[in-house]
Amino acid sequence: xxxxxxxxxxxxxxxxxxxxxxxxxxxxxxxxxxxxxxxxxxxxxxxxxxxxxxxxxxxxxxxxxxxxxxxxxxxxxxxxxxxxxxxxxxxxxxxxxxxxxxxxxxxxxxxxxxxxxxxxxxxxxxxxxxxxxxxxxxxxxxxxxxxxxxxxxxxxxxxxxxxxxxxxxxxxxxxxxxxxxxxxxxxxxxxxxxxxxxxxxxxxxxxxxxxxxxxxxxxxxxxxxxxxxxxxxxxxxxxxxxxxxxxxxxxxxxxxxxxxxxxxxxxxxxxxxxxxxxxxxxxxxxxxxxxxxxxxxxxxxxxxxxxxxxxxxxxxxxxxxxxxxxxxxxxxxxxxxxxxxxxxxxxxxxxxxxxxxxxxxxxxxxxxxxxxxxxxxxxxxxxxx
Ligand code: AMP
Numbered sequence: 001x002x003x004x005x006x007x008x009x010x011x012x013x014x015x016x017x018x019x020x021x022x023x024x025x026x027x028x029x030x031x032x033x034x035x036x037x038x039x040x041x042x043x044x045x046x047x048x049x050x051x052x053x054x055x056x057x058x059x060x061x062x063x064x065x066x067x068x069x070x071x072x073x074x075x076x077x078x079x080x081x082x083x084x085x086x087x088x089x090x091x092x093x094x095x096x097x098x099x100x101x102x103x104x105x106x107x108x109x110x111x112x113x114x115x116x117x118x119x120x121x122x123x124x125x126x127x128x129x130x131x132x133x134x135x136x137x138x139x140x141x142x143x144x145x146x147x148x149x150x151x152x153x154x155x156x157x158x159x160x161x162x163x164x165x166x167x168x169x170x171x172x173x174x175x176x177x178x179x180x181x182x183x184x185x186x187x188x189x190x191x192x193x194x195x196x197x198x199x200x201x202x203x204x205x206x207x208x209x210x211x212x213x214x215x216x217x218x219x220x221x222x223x224x225x226x227x228x229x230x231x232x233x234x235x236x237x238x239x240x241x242x243x244x245x246x247x248x249x250x251x252x253x254x255x256x257x258x259x260x261x262x263x264x265x266x267x268x269x270x271x272x273x274x275x276x277x278x279x280x281x282x283x284x285x286x287x288x289x290x291x292x293x294x295x296x297x298x299x300x301x302x303x304x305x306x307x308x309x310x311x312x313x314x315x316x317x318x319x320x321x322x323x324x325x326x327x328x329x330x331x332x333x334x335x336x337x338x339x340x341x342x343x344x345x346x347x348x349x350x351x352x353x354x355x356x357x358x359x360x361x362x363x364x365x366x367x368x369x370x371x372x373x374x375x376x377x378x379x380x381x382x383x384x385x
Contacts, residue, residue, distance in 0.1 A: 005203075007074050007095075007301035009033030014072030014094065016086075018045030018054060020348035020358065021078035021277045024285070026050045028293035034301075037071045039064055046348045047078070059083055069093035076254060076300050078276055080106055081153070097203060097253045097300050102275045105250065109151045109184050109272070116270050119249030121242045124261070124269045129183040132173040139169050142187045148172050151182035157220025162188070189269055191261035195229055196280040197243035198292050201252045202299040209240040209247075210288060210295075210308045213280045213316075215259075221356060223382070225280045225316040226369055227287060231262060239268055246273065255296045257281060279318065279358070286344045286363050287314035312365045315372035317382065319360040321353040326381040327362070335378065340371045 009032050015022040018040025026036040026047055036051035041058050048054030053071070057064030065086045068075065075096045080103060087100045105111045113123045129135045129148065139146050144166060150159035159179060161172040176183055194215045201207045214229035215222055229236060243258040250256070257278030259271045281292035290298070290306025298305055319327055324347075330336055331345055347360035364372040376382060 006303055011035070011073035011301070012037055012052070012071060013297065013300075014039070014068045014075040014090075015047055015051070015078055016059065016068070016075065016082060016090070017078035018042065018047035018051075019078055020046045020350075020360075022047030023050055023348055024282075024291075024346070025076070025078065025277060025293045025296060028291055029297040032294065032297060034297065037068065039068045044351070046350060049349045060086060062086065062089060065089045066093060074300055076296070077103075080275060097302075098275065099251075099253065102250055102252060102256075106273050106275050107152060108182075109149055109154075110182060112273055113184070115250055116246060116273070119246050121246055121249075122267070122269050124189050124271070125187040127185050129173070129185050132170050135173045135183075135185060136166065136169045138185050139163055139166055142185065145188040147186045147188055148176055149184050149186065150176055150179045151184055153179060153181060157217075189261045189263060191269075192264045193229070193231060193262045194271075195231070195239050195260045195262055195268075196225075196278065197239050197258050197260070198255055198278055198281040198284075198295075199240075199243040199247040199252070199258065200255050200292075200295045200299045200305055201247040202305055203253055203302045206305050207244050207247050208295070208305045208308050209243050210281060210284055210292065211310045212236045212239040213283060215280050219356075221320070221358075222279045222318055224318075224376075225283050226372075227283050227310060227314050227316075230369070232266075235262065235266060235268070242268060242270065246270070254299045255281075255292060279361075280316075282346070282361050283314045283316040283363055284308075285346070286342075286365055287312050313367065313369055313372075315364045315366065315369060315376070317362050317364065317372075317376055318358060319347070319362060319381075321355045321357040321359055323381050324353040324359050326379070327360075330379045330381055338375075341366050341375045343375065 012035040015038040018038040023046040037053045038047040038051045039055040060083045148161045199209045212229045213225040216224040257274040261269045285291045289309045342365040344363040366372045
């Protein structure tokens with residue numbers, strides 16, 4: 001494969017992982033004329049429902065990985081904890097433009113932070129922790145609160161301990177070191193806002209960023225993404241510049257989601273990266289000229305990247321298990337649609353609406369963000385805990 005080779009529509013894209021990100025990728029790619037095969041252990045997975053074919057097998061099933069490789073012209077993944085042996089097989093037997101290096105980096109917080117720093121982009125002050133005594137010493141230096149995190153395996157706030165008093169350090173160390181991975185202590189950033197920027201880069205070296213999203217979490221799970229972010233334009237531009245810099249420095253192919261903290265003083269720190277489509281980029285589906293999913297397909301297939309222009313202010317609100325029933329009631333009512341708010345509902349086809357499980361999202365296209373907030377309030381959907 002040379003740099004300028006394009007994988008043209010008609011080709012088959014293999015997706016490791018059959019969750020909602022794979023589903024929305026396949027929906028976008030099928031519109032463009034690509035075929036999809038996905039591998040996921042759960043039968044009738046969200047992506048399997050819309051792909052041409054699903055292989056039902058574990059992510060560490062080597063024979064299934066070989067079959068995926070044989071069926072696919074190009075392979076991508078929709079989560080970052082891909083088994084190293086499987087990646088190696090896929091790279092040998094098919095084409096994985098995203099490579100394994102970026103996964104290796106982003107699977108591990110310490111490696112990730114070092115790579116971000118090497119790109120000249122700021123991260124919160126941090127230190128690797130190898131003993132309880134060192135944790136106490138570092139926490140004393142950083143001051144409380146500070147945050148102890150496992151280097152691997154954490155998501156949605158799991159594998160983290162906010163140390164609020166120096167008396168907690170022994171317990172925090174004992175608890176998190178059970179995970180059997182390295183630990184990292186971070187200074188607590190008293191951020192004013194959490195932002196994210198999704199950047200795309202293609203083998204031909206083109207890089208484009210989507211507008212920064214302002215994200216609100218509830219119990220560590222993304223609740224809202226607001227775009228345009230309610231921040232000064234120069235900070236929006238700076239956040240996008242940092243994301244593009246990371247994409248270039250890390251040689252990203254496909255998407256990279258960059259999560260940032262913004263302090264009151266206007267300082268940006270990168271918190272973490274995800275080398276894939278991201279929940280905070282779902283707003284692009286109707287609000288941008290090109291969605292993050294189409295952009296990912298374009299990037300891995302080496303097509304020219306699409307325009308990321310924002311067409312409308314938008315609020316993306318996540319639908320968790322407990323929100324499904326009230327949402328289904330609400331969308332049948334006339335008040336759901338109005339001149340002011342165009343509500344685009346996306347549901348992922350998951351069979352069981354478990355508590356806190358991501359089941360879908362709604363993109364609210366509005367003229368001003370307040371109209372979306374009113375709609376959310378009036379619907380009473382997100383009052384369900
Ligand atoms: P993470 O898993 O690293 O994305 O962290 C989950 C959430 O914890 C973030 O979205 C923040 O709200 C909070 N958090 C993580 N690290 C820090 C930090 N160093 N300072 C302040 N808040 C943090």
